[in-house]
Amino acid sequence: MLNFSLIGAGRIGYMHAKIIKAHPKSNLKYVYDVNSKLANDVVKLTGCAKAKSPEQAINSKDIDAVLIASATPTHTKFITTAAKAGKAIFCEKPIDLNIKKVNQCENNIKNYKVPIQIGFNRRFDLSHAKVQKACLNKEIGDLEMVVITSRDPQPPSIDYLKAAGGFFRDATIHDFDLTRFILGNDPVVQISAFGEALFDKNAKKIKDQDTGMFILKSKKGVLIHINNSRRAVYGYDQRVEIFGSKGMVISNNQVPNSVEKFTNKSTNIKDPIHFFFMERYEKAYKDQFNEFVKCVLKKTNPKVTFDDGKKALIIANAAYKSLKSGKVVNIKF
Ligand SMILES: NC(=O)c1ccc[n+]([C@@H]2O[C@H](COP(=O)([O-])OP(=O)(O)OC[C@H]3O[C@@H](n4cnc5c(N)ncnc54)[C@H](O)[C@@H]3O)[C@@H](O)[C@H]2O)c1
Known part of the structure; x- marks a missing residue:
């Protein structure tokens, strides 16, 4: 079983919450969103806890993986925090809009060997x-x-x-x-x-x-x-x-x-x-998540890096x- 924190509970974050809840080998423990109302919606849907900060959601000892579905400019910061905490990471596309930030993030996490999958569904x-x-x-x-x-x-x-x-x-x-x-x-x-x-x-x-x-x-x-x-x-x-x-x-x-x-x-x-996209790629979103869970549990490399x-x-x-x-x-x- 993989325990998750979800960062970002907007349009795609809510969809991911549903997928995490429905998967037999995953469980949503925490959600964090700067918009408290949207976090509450995910709490209502899944019964998970609402974290007080992204750090609390990411660093919690009882989670194995972080799903990042927040606004794009926040991705590299959360990837870095999650990598340092030794958590497996699924991050929505794009990593960032600025290649310098992407390179810096790559450099910051290079010594932390955690699986990272990007959401090219x-x-x-x-x-x-x-x-x-x-x-x-x-x-x-x-x-x-x-x-x-x-x-x-x-x-x-x-x-x-x-x-x-x-x-x-x-x-x-x-x-x-x-x-x-x-x-x-x-x-x-x-x-x-x-x-x-x-x-x-x-x-x-x-x-x-x-x-x-x-x-x-x-x-x-x-x-x-x-x-x-x-x-x-x-x-x-x-x-x-x-x-x-x-x-x-x-x-x-x-x-x-x-x-x-x-x-x-x-x-x-x-x-x-x-x-x-939610309708057309409904199965693809589920399959990409299933692949991520499989990779983390079997310790294999994610297919989209x-x-x-x-x-x-x-x-x-x-x-x-x-x-x-x-x-x-x-x-x-
Ligand atoms: N793979 C796909 O098909 C696909 C489709 C849509 C969106 N996306 C990506 O997913 C991400 C989110 O897109 P969306 O359409 O759900 O946008 P959205 O605006 O509906 O949701 C983004 C959420 O992030 C939250 N947020 C902003 N700053 C935050 C912070 N510091 N900490 C925590 N939460 C924060 C916002 O409050 C909002 O609820 C984007 O990177 C987007 O490119 C991917």
Whole structure:
């Protein structure tokens, strides 16, 4: 059994609390959030205790692991405290928005050998993982192209945008990680990025983007296209395609049911695809947590590491450099 403290009880923190509660080998002992009301909601849901401080939640002798789901700028501080306390760490993406803070954190924790897993949940989606396996097993021969479409149903609030640190570091970072997951040991070496605020006034106001398009190239010459939007009127659009010398594999959008309607006006009308990430990746969030619990209990290495979190941020930073300069940028890890 793994005893947890949860730091951050907002949107994703509450979801993690539910997952910890439901897992047969984990137990939520403490929750801490600067917003006391949100911490109370988790107490109500799970019956855990409300910690008076993050230090109390993290350093408690009766916990084995810390799940960090607080606001992004707090992650490195809590990772460091948890590593020093010898606790296993699951931390939501991104590690931070500032690569200097990430490097400093890496340096601060290098002597503490605790397992750390970063919350790149899309790697645990069964369909995306099948695409990666197909690539690894050469089911499509030699890989030539990767195409990732990732579009949110609707833009977030201006407060969210201000805290998120920019579209590429907040949203596209998932796709940069998915690209690295699919390419395996063939690193991306170049990126060309475009971004615009086409429809969201809030994004425009704070000089952020709501639409992005990226071309990357790997060391072996594989070409990768990623396209992102903060608005897709038909739901959460999540598609991954790999193309190679012997064919193509697609992880397509999923619908909540398999009903199709046929009338004299139309054929093959399906219900809308999933609304957003909580629905689309419900199983992936559970599977990534299960993997973390397994790793800690069996003392094996987590599949999504601190280094993966750092490399995704390095790609996002290169994307911003390309956007600003209008040039292709070399990626150096
Ligand atoms: N993997 C995914 O799919 C995914 C999805 C959404 C969010 N996230 C990540 O999860 C994190 C939280 O995002 P969210 O959408 O739940 O945001 P949120 O604003 O709903 O929740 C963040 C919570 O952190 C709390 N908080 C802020 N400072 C704190 C501190 N010093 N100590 C303790 N708690 C503190 C806030 O009060 C808030 O309740 C972000 O890093 C985000 O990037 C990941």
